[in-house]
């Protein structure tokens with residue numbers, strides 16, 4: 001292999017830049033040149049590639065987001081789109097590709113691999129919903145940002161004897177909500193994996209006040225059936241009967257853009273270096289992630305066919321710890 005490319009795709013995650021840096025410098029150390037692809041699969045289809053040298057990836061390890069840009073590219077989900085991407089890879093003499101991204105991006109990587117192109121993935125998503133890695137790039141930073149915001153709201157909640165609803169990211173997976181909830185000591189946690197009716201949430205809040213608490217914090221994942229806006233509507237419509245009101249804060253994209261934590265920079269460095277090594281010296285068609293604390297390669301075929309779910313036992317534990 002003489003020339004590889006690297007791209008970031010889907011939702012951006014803190015640590016992507018550190019991974020780009022690690023892929024680039026590890027490949028260069030093996031005398032393999034590197035191209036950066038702009039805007040994920042869209043840049044691949046449009047031939048938007050440029051050479052990356054060691055200095056081009058300098059000063060980015062501490063930056064959130066991605067210097068290459070990311071995008072959602074519906075065209076790549078079609079065979080025609082992927083054939084165009086393959087053509088531009090060949091035109092630029094690229095022999096292999098590293099895809100830094102989440103579930104959708106790794107599904108795209110798998111599709112390219114199935115068409116015979118050497119690809120290696122790096123597990124990167126703040127949702128932590130990717131099979132093949134216990135922890136993914138960006139989760140630690142997003143968790144700490146959401147936790148800091150929740151801690152601050154708790155101070156206000158306690159001062160005013162209020163109930164607060166905090167919505168964190170997580171479309172199909174409650175990992176962030178559950179872990180923020182446990183770490184912040186939330187009175188109730190609402191995640192997609194555990195169906196929770198609004199009456200049950202109201203009961204938890206009421207019971208918290210009865211136990212003598214001066215506040216009640218409810219952390220909810222955006223993908224839960226009863227997300228923040230539906231819960232807010234329920235609480236508003238029933239405020240007289242319930243005897244309390246609830247204030248809502250949707251954290252949204254502030255969770256994504258943070259300065260990557262030490263953990264995410266280290267994870268990105270390890271996974272990025274391993275991805276370059278795997279692509280150049282070993283077997284492609286895999287996702288680089290962390291399993292049992294070690295950098296591990298999982299076939300992309302297994303990654304796209306399997307689902308990682310949040311442990312419901314932790315949800316039970318959180319209820320007990322919030323008593």
Ligand code: ADP
Nearest residue numbers: 010011072073076077101102103104105107108
């Ligand atoms: P994430 O990687 O963060 O989960 P998305 O789900 O938006 O983000 O996926 C990112 C991109 O990956 C999509 O815009 C599309 O280009 C590509 N992709 C997603 N699903 C597929 C698929 N089934 N086949 C091919 N490419 C896909």
